[in-house]
Amino acid sequence: MSTDLAQKVGLQLARVRSTRPVVHSITNFVVMNSTANVLLAMGAAPIMAHAFEEISDISAISNSLVINIGTLSGSWIKSMEEAAQCARDLGKPFVLDPVGSGATQLRTKTACNIARFLTPTVIRGNASEILSIARVGSKTRGVDSINSTEDAMESSIVLANSLGNVIAVTGAIDFVTDGKRSLIITGGSPITARVTGTGCAASVIVGAFLAVEEDPLFATAGALGYFKVVAEKASAVSSGPGSFWIRVLDELHNISSEDLVEHVRIDTA
Numbered sequence: 001m002s003t004d005l006a007q008k009v010g011l012q013l014a015r016v017r018s019t020r021p022v023v024h025s026i027t028n029f030v031v032m033n034s035t036a037n038v039l040l041a042m043g044a045a046p047i048m049a050h051a052f053e054e055i056s057d058i059s060a061i062s063n064s065l066v067i068n069i070g071t072l073s074g075s076w077i078k079s080m081e082e083a084a085q086c087a088r089d090l091g092k093p094f095v096l097d098p099v100g101s102g103a104t105q106l107r108t109k110t111a112c113n114i115a116r117f118l119t120p121t122v123i124r125g126n127a128s129e130i131l132s133i134a135r136v137g138s139k140t141r142g143v144d145s146i147n148s149t150e151d152a153m154e155s156s157i158v159l160a161n162s163l164g165n166v167i168a169v170t171g172a173i174d175f176v177t178d179g180k181r182s183l184i185i186t187g188g189s190p191i192t193a194r195v196t197g198t199g200c201a202a203s204v205i206v207g208a209f210l211a212v213e214e215d216p217l218f219a220t221a222g223a224l225g226y227f228k229v230v231a232e233k234a235s236a237v238s239s240g241p242g243s244f245w246i247r248v249l250d251e252l253h254n255i256s257s258e259d260l261v262e263h264v265r266i267d268t269a
Contacts, residue, residue, distance in 0.1 A: 025039075
């Protein structure tokens with residue numbers, strides 16, 4: 001990885017901590033508490049709000065938006081679409097996390113509609129979720145991927161070019177592309193898969209980095225690289241999934257920009 005790119009990631013984290021961007025999350029019931037804590041631990045400011053009646057007010061005071069479709073209902077879909085439109089109108093970045101897209105018609109239709117008609121700045125999902133949006137017939141097993149990151153790379157490039165945005169496929173390795181430039185992020189820990197909501201955590205971290213970095217490709221790669229370094233460090237001092245997640249929050253807070261520059265691993269694909 002180039003020294004310049006590593007330095008950029010360190011600066012992104014420093015800017016998050018100095019500016020404390022407000023990240024508006026419309027997310028699922030399973031992870032509301034944990035993703036709010038992730039944002040607080042890293043130095044950002046969460047707002048967890050899904051009522052349609054206050055979406056425009058929340059959008060006005062937020063720096064970025066994360067839409068997570070993990071626990072859907074009709075009223076929530078309307079709020080998600082309104083928030084996405086507000087973000088577009090206000091020129092603010094937003095992330096779509098298509099949790100479980102490909103598993104049910106409701107999830108797949110909702111993810112595809114937001115992706116294709118409201119154009120998220122970044123779509124971050126596992127390989128099966130991304131492939132379901134790319135309409136190549138992929139299925140998921142609940143919210144788990146049955147495809148590898150490598151399976152989705154080519155389709156992600158095509159999808160990014162089609163939508164004009166950034167696609168991030170996360171898993172054992174992460175792949176980020178805007179259709180023309182592609183990056184691979186390595187590191188992390190296998191124990192991440194044993195804790196619910198780690199993908200959702202990755203999405204809100206991307207949302208925070210998008211608020212401070214103009215280039216969405218580098219913002220996304222920097223956020224995912226940061227999270228992989230955090231997971232590595234947390235895993236090294238954990239005895240299982242419970243202590244791992246506590247250590248993740250600690251490492252999100254404690255890791256320095258200098259330490260991140262030294263350990264982050266992002267390479268050109």
